[in-house]
Amino acid sequence: MxxxxxxxxxxxxxxxxxxxxxxxxxxxxxxxxxxxxxxxxxxxxxxxxxxxxxxxxxxxxxxxxxLGGGTDVQRKVGYEDTAEDMFRxxxxxxxxxxxxxxxxxxxxxxxxxxxxxxxxxPFERSYYADKAVIAPTSACLASTGNEKLWPYAEVAQPVPRGHKxxxxxxxxxxxxxxxxxxxxxxxxxxxxxxxxxxxxxxxxxxxxxxxxxxxxxxxxxxxxxxxxxxxxxxxxxxxxxxxxxxxxxxxxxxxxxxxxxxxxxxxxxxxxxxxxQAMGGTIATASFYPPAQLIKGILVNKRGERFVAEDAYHGRTAEFIAEQPDATAWLIVDAEIFAYPELGHPLVDGWETVVEMESGLGLPEGSLQRTLAEYNAAAASGEDTLYRKHADWLKPLDVGPYAAFDVSYSSNVYRFLTLxxxxxxxxxxxxxxxxxxxxxxxxxxxxxxxxxxxxxxxxxxxxxxxxxxxxxxxxxxxxxxxxxx
Ligand SMILES: Cc1cc2nc3c(=O)[nH]c(=O)nc-3n(C[C@H](O)[C@H](O)[C@H](O)COP(=O)(O)OP(=O)(O)OC[C@H]3O[C@@H](n4cnc5c(N)ncnc54)[C@H](O)[C@@H]3O)c2cc1C
Missing domain, CATH: 3.50.50.60 (FAD/NAD(P)-binding domain)
Known part of the structure; x- marks a missing residue:
């Protein structure tokens, strides 16, 4: 060194x-x-x-x-925040x-x-409601973290605190x-x-x-x-x-x-x-959203298993992807939510059935079929008991054809900052x-x-x-x- x-x-x-x-x-x-x-x-x-x-x-x-705790922007656009909630x-x-x-x-x-x-x-008194990495407008306030994610939403009132x-x-x-x-x-x-x-x-x-x-x-x-x-x-x-x-x-x-x-x-x-301290800490990102509808898809690793709530902040998702075998993962979508990620993650292919998709991605036999069956049942019930993805982003992925985007580190440019x-x-x-x-x-x-x-x-x-x-x-x-x- x-x-x-x-x-x-x-x-x-x-x-x-x-x-x-x-x-x-x-x-x-x-x-x-x-x-x-x-x-x-x-x-x-x-x-x-x-x-x-x-x-x-x-x-x-x-x-x-x-920033938070009740800034003028938060108040003017209708959010109540307290220093205590932000602290928690x-x-x-x-x-x-x-x-x-x-x-x-x-x-x-x-x-x-x-x-x-x-x-x-300069900061506007305005709010950007959609999911984005950087709001494409001049709007100020946006949700830029994991406030709405389980378990944090149970610890503190989730409010947006990103001031652009x-x-x-x-x-x-x-x-x-x-x-x-x-x-x-x-x-x-x-x-x-x-x-x-x-x-x-x-x-x-x-x-x-x-x-x-x-x-x-x-x-x-x-x-x-x-x-x-x-x-x-x-x-x-x-x-x-x-x-x-x-x-x-x-x-x-x-x-x-x-x-x-x-x-x-x-x-x-x-x-x-x-x-x-925290010398290995980084925030890396190559967000698969926008468009936000892709958050309704699931992320799977080489074992054909989910590993994160897909509605997490993109930096959190990136760190979980880095921890998967060979830092490799795919975003799985069905025909109803299909869209190309704005960042250009490579489309692997489209398949008529889940069985074909599983074999096309080289996943262990039965793994993706099992993961999707369990996820679809959870989504239909409105509760993701495995990773607690918010109900807003749950929908059974059951309308073929299906597609997978490669979100692996080796196939995309993940950009990072040291923390x-x-x-x-x-x-x-x-x-x-x-x-x-x-x-x-x-x-x-x-x-x-x-x-x-x-x-x-x-x-x-x-x-x-x-x-x-x-x-x-x-x-x-x-x-x-x-x-x-
Ligand atoms: C593209 C991009 C987008 C980002 N977006 C956001 C965002 O929206 N929100 C957010 O919170 N963070 C964001 N970040 C991270 C954030 O910008 C940085 O973490 C933050 O600006 C660091 O500020 P700093 O003053 O510590 O360092 P810097 O702004 O990097 O300033 C350090 C300065 O020290 C100088 N310097 C270095 N070595 C020496 C030396 N030996 N002698 C004299 N001078 C030296 C450098 O030239 C530099 O000017 C982003 C970063 C990038 C690159």
Whole structure:
């Protein structure tokens, strides 16, 4: 595995090339939010960005923020939500949640939504009711997770919490980043681009007090009077780190993001003794819907067996597919619900009978016949006792001819984000292996393992939502650190 960079000692830095109260590494959503809050809390802030401008993966994103607890959008379109319901849902759906982090995020969500709008991030008061990965309109609110799925719907009142920036279809992330970067510029945040952070500097008290950066004309050392905030994104683009930390993700999956999401923040954190968690956690997706009618089909593996409720969030389904033998599965439909998946999953074939389909897919004799007979009986009774798929999506698959789409990893491009990273606490402080905060060191965004930790518990918006919120927390707390003159 790649070794972390050397942690430099302040005594070995002969000359500091620049100084700021707070140094922020990375100018995506977490970094921009950290910089703004640090600045507004009286700090001189310098953002270091490796690319030639701000944005990062955040600017490539669809701009869906997972927010709730009764935001103005939720109320205006007729949904009642509470911080308590949101908390219960996230606690139930997150793999190993930190209750303090989840609680703080849920309690502050309404205010955080208002803050985002006040920075100029636009959201409509509108609702998108259909099933989609990204709503094809500029509508704001949509169900983007597993809230309606069993068992979560029994734990908390299911309400939609995906808030999409007001942009038709994809691309809202760029609007959000334009607004946040404009605020940073107006308010005097200093930004240094084309500058790559290559090492952290600490002092005898283990406090992080500076950075080494590499630029086109050589190396420079930057001093932080108060603190350093790491916000340099995830590590999906680093094949070596992926093979080390997430070997269970099929190799055909492709990373989403910019080439700079290469794990630099993770390695910098490790150099300072930071703890990590959920390192194998990813959200991968190649959704077989839309169109939504396909959710009425069933997914089967090489044994001809179902393995997930087909109405699950597409990232949850993807993780279950990855766990099946050879990460192979098929979507089975009948003539009544036949449609081509928008993403273009390959159609294997059509067959007049289930027996022919079973043999055409090479499934064990009798397996698909049995699975479909059991499923059809359950669907006719209105209750899927096996996986508790919601009654809205149940219909016997008994109108031939039948068809199968290949949803295997090897036949489709599954795209993923990493969810593992540095361990932080509710104050966005970076923790070491003993759970102690490393002084002067904060982190937020995709370089930390925060609320979402795996694809089974992910909901669209759970990166930008907590990433922007805890970016602000990091910036505020970094500015409040004692000056280290
Ligand atoms: C296509 C796509 C769609 C998505 N849609 C959504 C969505 O709708 N909702 C959602 O919640 N999430 C979405 N995500 C995920 C989400 O965008 C990211 O998880 C989130 O933006 C990460 O924010 P960040 O600030 O941590 O990192 P980034 O936005 O990646 O910012 C990190 C910055 O750090 C810089 N950097 C890296 N290394 C260094 C270094 N050594 N020195 C200096 N700078 C460095 C990078 O250049 C980058 O600008 C999507 C992602 C993609 C790619």
């Amino acid at each position: 790649i070794a972390p960079p050397t942690l430099l000692h302040a005594n070995d830095i002969a000359h500091w090339d620049d100084t700021a109260d707070v140094l922020v590494v990375g100018y995506g959503i977490a970094g921009a939010c950290a910089a703004l809050e640090a600045r507004r809390n009286g700090a001189d802030v310098l953002v270091i960005e490796r690319a030639s401008g701000g944005g990062g993966a955040s600017a490539l994103s669809a701009g869906i923020f997972y 849902f996230l606690m139930a759906s997150t793999r190993a949640p930190d209750a303090h982090i989840v609680r703080r995020f849920c309690d502050d969500c309404v205010g955080h939504f208002e803050w985002l709008e006040a920075q100029g991030v 920036v007001a942009k038709v279809g994809d691309g809202g992330g760029a609007l959000a980043m334009n607004a946040l970067i404009a605020r940073c510029e107006e308010e005097g945040v200093r930004v240094c681009v084309d500058s790559r952070v290559t090492a952290l500097v600490h002092d005898e008290a283990r406090r992080i007090v500076g950075l080494r950066v590499r630029e086109s004309d050589g190396e420079r050392h930057l001093r932080a009077r108060r603190a350093v905030v790491l916000a340099a994104g995830g590590f999906g683009m680093n094949g070596e780190l992926m093979r080390h930390y997430a070997p269970e993700l099929p190799e055909t999956a492709e990373a989403l993001g910019t080439p700079h999401n290469d794990g630099a923040a993770l390695m910098l954190g490790l150099s300072a003794g930071a703890a990590t 593992g990273g540095l361990v932080t606490n509710v104050d966005a402080e970076v923790l070491d292996d003993h759970g102690h905060a490393i002084p002067g060191f904060f982190a937020a965004g995709a370089c930390v393992s925060s609320i979402p930790q795996d694809g089974k518990g992910y909901a669209s918006g759970l990166s930008l939502g907590p990433g922007s919120y805890f970016g602000r927390v990091a910036g505020r707390n970094a500015a409040a650190c004692t000056r280290n003159d």
